[in-house]
Structure formats: structure tokens, C-alpha cells
Amino acid sequence: MSREVIIGVDLGASKILSGIGTSDGQILQKTKQLTPHGNASSVIDLIADNILEWIKIAEAQHDSVKGIAVAVPGPVTYPGAVIEDSPNLGWQRVEFKEELSRRLGRPVVVDKDTNLAALGEYHFGQDRKYTHLLYLTVSTGVGGGIIINDRLYHGWRGGGGEFGHMVIDASGAECSCGRRGCLEAVASGTAVTKQIEALIKAGRGQNITACGCGSAVGAPELGKAARKGDPEALKLIKELGQNLGIGIANLVHLFNPQIVVIGGGVMIGLGDLLLEPIKEYVGEKAFPLHRRDLIIETTTLGNDIGLYGCIAAIAHGYKEICDLGDV
Amino acid sequence: MSREVIIGVDLGASKILSGIGTSDGQILQKTKQLTPHGNASSVIDLIADNILEWIKIAEAQHDSVKGIAVAVPGPVTYPGAVIEDSPNLGWQRVEFKEELSRRLGRPVVVDKDTNLAALGEYHFGQDRKYTHLLYLTVSTGVGGGIIINDRLYHGWRGGGGEFGHMVIDASGAECSCGRRGCLEAVASGTAVTKQIEALIKAGRGQNITACGCGSAVGAPELGKAARKGDPEALKLIKELGQNLGIGIANLVHLFNPQIVVIGGGVMIGLGDLLLEPIKEYVGEKAFPLHRRDLIIETTTLGNDIGLYGCIAAIAHGYKEICDLGDV
Numbered sequence: 001m002s003r004e005v006i007i008g009v010d011l012g013a014s015k016i017l018s019g020i021g022t023s024d025g026q027i028l029q030k031t032k033q034l035t036p037h038g039n040a041s042s043v044i045d046l047i048a049d050n051i052l053e054w055i056k057i058a059e060a061q062h063d064s065v066k067g068i069a070v071a072v073p074g075p076v077t078y079p080g081a082v083i084e085d086s087p088n089l090g091w092q093r094v095e096f097k098e099e100l101s102r103r104l105g106r107p108v109v110v111d112k113d114t115n116l117a118a119l120g121e122y123h124f125g126q127d128r129k130y131t132h133l134l135y136l137t138v139s140t141g142v143g144g145g146i147i148i149n150d151r152l153y154h155g156w157r158g159g160g161g162e163f164g165h166m167v168i169d170a171s172g173a174e175c176s177c178g179r180r181g182c183l184e185a186v187a188s189g190t191a192v193t194k195q196i197e198a199l200i201k202a203g204r205g206q207n208i209t210a211c212g213c214g215s216a217v218g219a220p221e222l223g224k225a226a227r228k229g230d231p232e233a234l235k236l237i238k239e240l241g242q243n244l245g246i247g248i249a250n251l252v253h254l255f256n257p258q259i260v261v262i263g264g265g266v267m268i269g270l271g272d273l274l275l276e277p278i279k280e281y282v283g284e285k286a287f288p289l290h291r292r293d294l295i296i297e298t299t300t301l302g303n304d305i306g307l308y309g310c311i312a313a314i315a316h317g318y319k320e321i322c323d324l325g326d327v
Numbered sequence: 328m329s330r331e332v333i334i335g336v337d338l339g340a341s342k343i344l345s346g347i348g349t350s351d352g353q354i355l356q357k358t359k360q361l362t363p364h365g366n367a368s369s370v371i372d373l374i375a376d377n378i379l380e381w382i383k384i385a386e387a388q389h390d391s392v393k394g395i396a397v398a399v400p401g402p403v404t405y406p407g408a409v410i411e412d413s414p415n416l417g418w419q420r421v422e423f424k425e426e427l428s429r430r431l432g433r434p435v436v437v438d439k440d441t442n443l444a445a446l447g448e449y450h451f452g453q454d455r456k457y458t459h460l461l462y463l464t465v466s467t468g469v470g471g472g473i474i475i476n477d478r479l480y481h482g483w484r485g486g487g488g489e490f491g492h493m494v495i496d497a498s499g500a501e502c503s504c505g506r507r508g509c510l511e512a513v514a515s516g517t518a519v520t521k522q523i524e525a526l527i528k529a530g531r532g533q534n535i536t537a538c539g540c541g542s543a544v545g546a547p548e549l550g551k552a553a554r555k556g557d558p559e560a561l562k563l564i565k566e567l568g569q570n571l572g573i574g575i576a577n578l579v580h581l582f583n584p585q586i587v588v589i590g591g592g593v594m595i596g597l598g599d600l601l602l603e604p605i606k607e608y609v610g611e612k613a614f615p616l617h618r619r620d621l622i623i624e625t626t627t628l629g630n631d632i633g634l635y636g637c638i639a640a641i642a643h644g645y646k647e648i649c650d651l652g653d654v
Contacts, residue, residue, distance in 0.1 A: 162581065169508075249506075255482055289402050
């Protein structure tokens with residue numbers, strides 16, 4: 001039987017996840033490859049080839065392609081879905097949407113990865129629809145996506161939702177952006193690694209390093225050590241949770257959402273160990289009006305959340321479900 | 328000639344400003360009275376009398392009353408525009424809108440003062456309409472209002488825009504809300520007074536106290552001393568501007584507005600002395616995408632901004648210009 005299928009690509013700094021799915025949020029097939037080190041043009045070529053391959057697969061199965069969406073690292077500006085100065089890709093002002101659709105000869109939806117993740121969570125992560133949903137990713141960095149009044153929020157030029165660059169501790173750790181105490185600087189995979197390294201330098205953290213292989217230590221080793229009951233690891237996770245709690249309480253005071261969903265490698269890896277101190281902080285410190293009936297959860301979509309977002313964007317009509325108007 | 332007029336009331340913790348205006352944003356008459364210390368019921372009685380008086384004045388001039396709006400201190404929840412736990416008024420769960428409209432026998436629009444101020448600024452403060460406008464008030468406390476995609480944003484239950492309770496310095500000054508380093512705790516009229524008191528306690532700040540009469544010192548004395556060139560006063564204002572700059576850069580990264588308008592007694596009193604360090608911080612530290620073409624201004628509506636907001640809410644059809652649907 002012929003179906004309508006959707007092609008999604010999640011472009012990350014280290015890998016490209018792509019796949020094919022259906023409008024009801026089923027991923028039928030997916031594949032992962034390394035992001036080549038190279039200029040934007042060669043990466044866009046690769047993605048175009050990738051998509052053409054998926055189109056062939058669909059056609060071989062007599063499926064029709066409803067649409068194509070690509071999640072890219074931000075910031076992305078509108079109109080045009082241009083990738084601005086991307087620290088993760090090392091790109092500057094790449095007209096990604098135009099370049100890719102020219103190569104494919106058909107339109108594509110392009111949006112920031114965390115924005116599409118928020119759409120994925122809104123449509124496929126929850127049993128019901130929450131009109132106001134914030135998605136926070138805690139990974140190497142920290143980012144976000146905003147659903148308000150059932151639509152994806154971009155802001156004036158697409159820069160909305162940079163949750164990682166909200167200063168919460170003005171005299172805190174240095175951030176890659178040049179400021180101090182951004183949420184990303186105190187509560188991300190990178191921050192965790194630095195914190196463990198500082199422990200090691202101070203002659204401590206042996207149980208954490210013992211959980212790693214070789215010299216690399218980060219959130220996975222932290223989680224392993226904590227699950228074995230190591231007090232230093234548990235303390236670091238608690239502090240991480242409190243810092244994320246401060247950030248989330250801030251967001252909750254600003255946006256007053258119904259639900260905050262947290263994803264990203266660090267969050268998914270640490271799971272309830274990290275979710276509990278976050279919920280404890282927000283449950284105690286946010287205003288009663290804002291915390292009452294507020295839901296805070298870890299995403300159930302795992303690392304495929306960007307792909308689910310691509311599917312959602314096409315399945316539900318991107319123009320209809322975001323605030324950009326005629327993109 | 329008979330006109331259509333609008334009645335507005337701005338209920339503050341210390342005074343009630345009320346007046347009558349026209350849909351094009353002219354305030355025809357206004358009056359100010361002290362907010363009585365008493366229970367909610369007696370204050371609502373007074374406001375009702377006040378409005379009935381304005382209705383009489385309108386009728387005597389053969390004007391018809393298009394509508395009535397009241398700005399109240401937050402937080403306000405929806406549906407019902409209920410004043411929750413208000414620290415400024417000392418009220419708890421007052422069904423303000425229902426109580427007032429029952430007394431008047433006609434509908435009233437009720438919203439948080441800073442929300443209506445944002446509407447006032449959007450409609451009457453600017454020559455043109457900016458689709459994404461943030462309003463920040465720096466007064467005794469710090470609050471905000473959010474216009475996105477040309478509509479006033481409330482969030483799920485009306486709690487959006489609590490800019491004052493965004494932590495920017497987790498190890499900073501204690502806030503009345505029990506946390507540390509909220510924007511209000513480090514950059515408000517109350518914060519300024521505490522900072523001056525700390526100076527005095529350390530045997531300094533003589534030029535600032537010399538600008539006051541009696542023991543009370545705050546933002547007005549700070550401004551006077553700074554205008555006379557006092558270096559301590561100038562330093563305090565610069566720090567205040569940097570803290571506000573951190574808060575505004577955060578907001579700009581989250582909401583990506585076109586314009587940020589700042590009002591409130593402290594801002595209006597200090598004027599460019601305070602605006603300059605704010606603009607300097609945001610212009611240097613916010614992301615290029617977010618700061619490019621961003622406008623940061625002091626409101627031109629002064630202390631009447633809440634009244635202008637009431638007029639805007641009625642003139643432009645409150646339901647049409649906010650996100651609450653059928654309020």
C-alpha cells in the first residue's frame with residue numbers, strides 16, 4: 001500500500017542523523033553518519049545526497065514524499081533560515097535553506113535543532129497537547145525551544161530560545177560566549193567535565209575517574225560513579241540540578257509554561273538522578289502561581305527528538321504551527 | 328460634540344491614578360489619590376466610586392463610555408483576573424474583576440499593571456508598531472510585560488513576564504522572594520537604597536546623603552549626586568546599569584525582541600545616566616544576531632504609562648490584542 005512519508009535530517013556538529021517517517025510520528029528507518037569536516041558547501045552536498053537516497057527508497061516502496069525538514073545548529077535567522085555565525089559548525093552566514101532546496105529542486109523546511117525538538121516533543125512526546133511547552137536540552141551545550149499558544153516561537157528574527165545564554169550567576173564560571181555564569185557555563189556537559197577536572201586537580205574525584213576509560217571524564221562517568229553511591233559524584237549532580245533548577249525557575253517566571261521537558265545527552269544519561277534535584281529546586285523556589293500544576297519531565301524521545309521534530313514540522317504544516325508567517 | 332471615552336484606573340500599592348481618555352491615546356483628565364490601607368473590599372469600593380464618578384463626568388459632557396480598564400499589581404491569574412498572593416497589596420486570592428464589575432454592573436478589563444503598561448507603550452509610546460516589544464519597569468521593584476507577534480503575552484495562567492524574579496547572580500543579594508540575585512534584588516529602587524546604606528555604613532557616600540533631606544536616601548539622591556559628578560554615585564549607577572544590562576541581555580536571548588522599553592521611577596529619574604551603561608552592556612555582550620538593530624529606550628509615557636495601557640486595552644479591543652482568548 002502506498003503511504004505518505006516524511007524525510008528528516010538532524011545535522012549535528014559531530015553526526016548527521018537522517019530518516020524517514022510517517023505523519024503519525026513513526027520513524028520507519030533511520031541512519032547516522034559522521035559530519036564531515038569541511039566547508040558548508042560540502043556538508044550541504046552530503047545532506048542533499050542523503051535526502052535523494054531517502055527519496056529513492058520511498059519511491060522504491062511506492063511511497064510519496066510529503067515533505068522534507070532539516071534541523072540545524074543555531075542560530076538561524078529569518079527570513080530565509082540562514083545559519084548565522086555557528087560556533088558548532090564553524091560556519092558564517094550560510095543560506096542553508098536556499099542552498100539545499102536548490103540542490104534538491106524542491107522546498108525544504110529548515111529550523112534550529114532545538115526548535116524542531118520542541119515541536120517533536122509537543123506533537124509526539126506527550127499524550128496530550130500542552131499549549132505552553134518549553135524544551136530544554138542539556139548536552140555539550142544548553143539550548144531551548146519554545147511552544148506558546150500551540151505554536152513554535154522564534155522571536156523577531158529567529159533568535160528566541162537561547163536558554164543556554166541566560167546568565168544565572170554573574171560571578172560564576174566563564175562561558176564560551178565571553179560572559180560569566182551563563183546557564184551553559186555552569187550546567188552543561190562541558191561544565192560537568194570542567195568541574196570533574198577541577199576535582200581531579202584538587203586530588204579528589206577518584207571514584208569518578210575510575211568509571212571512565214582513559215583520561216576522558218564527563219557526564220557518563222559522573223552518572224556511573226553516582227549510581228555506585230560516590231558522594232562526590234552525587235554532590236556534583238545535585239549542584240548541576242540546582243543550577244538547572246535556577247535556570248528553569250527563571251524560564252517559568254518569564255514564560256509561565258504548563259510543562260518543561262528536558263532532553264539532551266547529559267539529561268538522558270543522568271535521568272532521575274538529575275531530574276529530582278531540578279524538580280526539588282523549582283518546586284520550592286518558583287512562585288506558587290508558576291509552580292502549581294507545572295510538569296517537569298525528561299523527554300521520552302531520546303536522541304531522535306530532532307528527527308521527530310522534522311516529522312512534526314511537515315506532518316502538521318510548518319507554517320500553521322509556527323509564528324513565522326510566510327517562511 | 329459627543330465623544331467616546333475610556334476610563335482607566337492604575338491601582339498601585341501607595342496610590343491610585345485614574346482618568347479618562349480617548350481611543351487615540353489622549354488623556355483628557357486624571358486624578359491621583361492615596362491607596363487606603365484596608366482590606367480588598369474597601370479598596371474595590373473606592374475604585375468603584377471613583378469609576379462611577381468618571382462615568383458621571385463623561386455623561387455630563389454627553390460623552391459615551393466605551394469601556395473601563397483597571398491595572399493592578401500582580402500576580403494576576405486567568406481565567407477571572409484573580410489577584411493572587413500580592414506582596415504589594417497584602418491581598419490573597421481576590422476575585423478583583425468579578426467584584427468590581429458586580430459593583431459597577433458592567434464589564435471591566437483587569438490586568439497586571441506591567442502588562443497594561445506594555446500595551447500602552449506598544450500603542451502610544453512608539454511612532455511605529457514593533458511586533459516584538461518588551462517592557463521593563465525599574466521602580467521599587469522590577470517587573471515586565473511582553474508583546475509578541477503584536478499581542479500581549481500572559482502565559483498559561485497569566486504569570487508570564489516576571490522579569491524581576493529572574494536570577495542573574497545566584498550568589499548575589501537576598502531577594503524579598505527568598506532567593507538570591509534576582510534582578511529585583513540587585514537592580515531596583517530597593518536594591519539601590521540598600522547599596523547606598525551599605526556605603527554609608529562603610530563611612531562613605533557623603534555626597535549622596537548630602538543630596539537628600541533627612542535620612543531617606545535612594546535613587547533620586549543618587550541621581551542628584553551623580554549629576555554633580557560624585558564618583559561614588561556614578562559608580563553605583565554604572566553597576567546598576569550593568570546588572571540591568573545582564574537582565575536585558577538574558578531577555579533578548581530568550582525572546583529576541585525588536586525593542587526593549589524601560590520605565591518606572593528609577594529609570595525615569597536617572598534617565599540617560601542609567602540608559603547609557605545598559606545600552607553599552609547589551610551592545611557589547613548580547614549575541615550579534617540579537618543585538619543587531621535592537622532598540623533600547625526609556626519610555627516617553629512617564630508615570631502615566633499604566634493609564635495609557637488601560638486606554639489601549641479598551642481602544643483596540645482587549646480580546647483582539649492579547650493571548651487570553653475569551654477572558
